[in-house]
Amino acid sequence: xxxxxxxxxxxxxxxxxxxxxxxxxxxxxxxxxxxxxxxxxxxxxxxxxxxxxxxxxxxxxxxxxxxxxxxxxxxxxxxxxxxxxxxxxxxxxxxxxxxxxxxxxxxxxxxxxxxxxxxxxxxxxxxxxxxxxxxxxxxxxxxxxxxxxxxxxxxxxxxxxxxxxxxxxxxxxxxxxxxxxxxxxxxxxxxxxxxxxxxxxxxxxxxxxxxxxxxxxxxxxxxxxxxxxxxxxxxxxxxxxxxxxxxxxxxxxxxxxxxxxxxxxxxxxxxxxxxxxxxxxxxxxxxxxxxxxxxxxxxxxxxxxxxxxxxxxxxxxxxxxxxxxxxxxxxxxxxxxxxxxxxxxxx
Amino acid sequence: xxxxxxxxxxxxxxxxxxxxxxxxxxxxxxxxxxxxxxxxxxxxxxxxxxxxxxxxxxxxxxxxxxxxxxxxxxxxxxxxxxxxxxxxxxxxxxxxxxxxxxxxxxxxxxxxxxxxxxxxxxxxxxxxxxxxxxxxxxxxxxxxxxxxxxxxxxxxxxxxxxxxxxxxxx
Numbered sequence: 001x002x003x004x005x006x007x008x009x010x011x012x013x014x015x016x017x018x019x020x021x022x023x024x025x026x027x028x029x030x031x032x033x034x035x036x037x038x039x040x041x042x043x044x045x046x047x048x049x050x051x052x053x054x055x056x057x058x059x060x061x062x063x064x065x066x067x068x069x070x071x072x073x074x075x076x077x078x079x080x081x082x083x084x085x086x087x088x089x090x091x092x093x094x095x096x097x098x099x100x101x102x103x104x105x106x107x108x109x110x111x112x113x114x115x116x117x118x119x120x121x122x123x124x125x126x127x128x129x130x131x132x133x134x135x136x137x138x139x140x141x142x143x144x145x146x147x148x149x150x151x152x153x154x155x156x157x158x159x160x161x162x163x164x165x166x167x168x169x170x171x172x173x174x175x176x177x178x179x180x181x182x183x184x185x186x187x188x189x190x191x192x193x194x195x196x197x198x199x200x201x202x203x204x205x206x207x208x209x210x211x212x213x214x215x216x217x218x219x220x221x222x223x224x225x226x227x228x229x230x231x232x233x234x235x236x237x238x239x240x241x242x243x244x245x246x247x248x249x250x251x252x253x254x255x256x257x258x259x260x261x262x263x264x265x266x267x268x269x270x271x272x273x274x275x276x277x278x279x280x281x282x283x284x285x286x287x288x289x290x291x292x293x294x295x296x297x298x299x300x301x302x303x304x305x306x307x308x309x310x311x312x313x314x315x316x317x318x319x320x321x322x323x324x325x326x327x328x329x330x331x332x333x334x335x336x337x338x339x340x341x342x343x344x345x346x347x
Numbered sequence: 348x349x350x351x352x353x354x355x356x357x358x359x360x361x362x363x364x365x366x367x368x369x370x371x372x373x374x375x376x377x378x379x380x381x382x383x384x385x386x387x388x389x390x391x392x393x394x395x396x397x398x399x400x401x402x403x404x405x406x407x408x409x410x411x412x413x414x415x416x417x418x419x420x421x422x423x424x425x426x427x428x429x430x431x432x433x434x435x436x437x438x439x440x441x442x443x444x445x446x447x448x449x450x451x452x453x454x455x456x457x458x459x460x461x462x463x464x465x466x467x468x469x470x471x472x473x474x475x476x477x478x479x480x481x482x483x484x485x486x487x488x489x490x491x492x493x494x495x496x497x498x499x500x501x502x503x504x505x506x507x508x509x510x511x512x513x514x515x516x517x
Contacts, residue, residue: 307374307377308374
């Protein structure tokens with residue numbers, strides 16, 4: 001009994017790890033293709049049909065390139081930086097519920113690596129660790145521009161983490177739990193949290209953009225001001241790790257947004273499908289639905305990136321501290337007042 | 348001052364109202380514009396770029412591309428190495444060495460004098476077309492393609508092997 005559980009968990013871990021790597025890999029391709037379509041271009045179309053082998057070609061190029069460690073750089077930390085970035089990006093997906101319980105034979109399987117009762121806090125912890133990768137990388141390069149980029153990343157990450165946390169508090173007041181599995185299950189039917197927390201979702205999404213260092217919040221890699229930002233000195237696959245980590249982060253934060261606010265694996269007509277398709281097939285459809293939501297978010301990330309220009313640094317700080325934090329606090333108060341009134345007079 | 352046209356529009360810097368300060372309507376507008384392009388490109392096949400190596404844009408009729416030295420209707424080289432093209436060339440890109448036609452070469456060259464060496468330095472050429480205009484024998488035209496790229500400077504000096512039209516019966 002114990003060993004079978006272990007094997008199931010192991011399969012799940014490997015599967016999720018592989019899926020997030022593949023999704024990140026093809027996000028790079030999708031990003032280039034989507035950017036091309038937004039800008040009236042064609043995009044990669046040489047490697048394979050429609051260029052779908054482009055990520056493999058890019059990967060091969062990354063591995064073949066010369067690896068440079070600057071002489072004045074701190075050698076150990078220089079290697080630790082990108083490893084930390086990609087590691088923290090990868091472990092974030094451990095608490096996301098990918099689907100409802102699945103029945104294979106007589107066994108009920110949770111489509112989630114682990115359901116810890118502080119799931120959201122775990123994700124926040126992991127996400128805020130991600131900035132260490134950038135910070136260490138920028139520091140170890142011994143390059144002024146890299147250091148500036150790293151410092152920007154750190155200050156941006158800290159500033160937006162606050163409003164992200166505050167926007168989540170309003171959500172937790174409604175859900176009464178920190179477990180992502182619980183939150184996903186509560187949104188069954190049409191009780192998607194975005195309908196109750198539209199402002200909270202907006203704040204959370206803006207912060208997610210900032211946390212993943214995606215445009216318009218990609219100040220750490222501002223090429224016009226900082227050459228390449230924190231990864232100026234990096235080459236070959238170490239640079240690849242940094243870029244890859246960004247895409248994995250994008251995938252994980254899309255998954256988190258879909259789970260917290262957009263109903264996770266829930267979709268309209270779910271009970272009907274579950275009754276007709278059986279307890280083995282129906283959860284798979286749930287997983288597909290969740291992935292559809294995730295891909296929609298990834299597309300939205302790209303859509304924003306190729307539309308909105310980058311913020312100026314003071315504008316970024318202004319938005320974070322003077323707009324989003326007050327808004328998030330107002331959202332908490334509003335949520336408290338409304339839910340109290342509802343419980344007193346209507347429940 | 349009297350305005351030149353009636354299109355002048357007076358702009359004044361008003362403070363932003365609430366919605367303008369929130370930026371969200373402007374962002375939504377921007378997103379809709381890019382989305383229009385996306386939809387057009389994905390579903391309506393709105394290719395606006397030329398897929399260059401596969402397909403080439405058609406040049407206009409008076410486009411001046413690479414030079415070619417012409418042959419006449421019998422396949423003989425028209426050029427008589429008179430040097431007018433070199434003289435007219437403002438960039439001094441053309442050099443040539445004249446030679447006398449030997450017995451048995453009548454099928455190769457149209458007149459007694461011909462260019463044994465004819466070189467154009469493509470790095471100097473400005474594609475002005477004055478050589479074309481100066482030529483009394485209608486021997487040189489700039490009717491070719493774009494000059495291809497290369498790695499070494501010496502490879503941009505085009506000799507007769509690259510300039511002369513291929514023989515007729517080939």
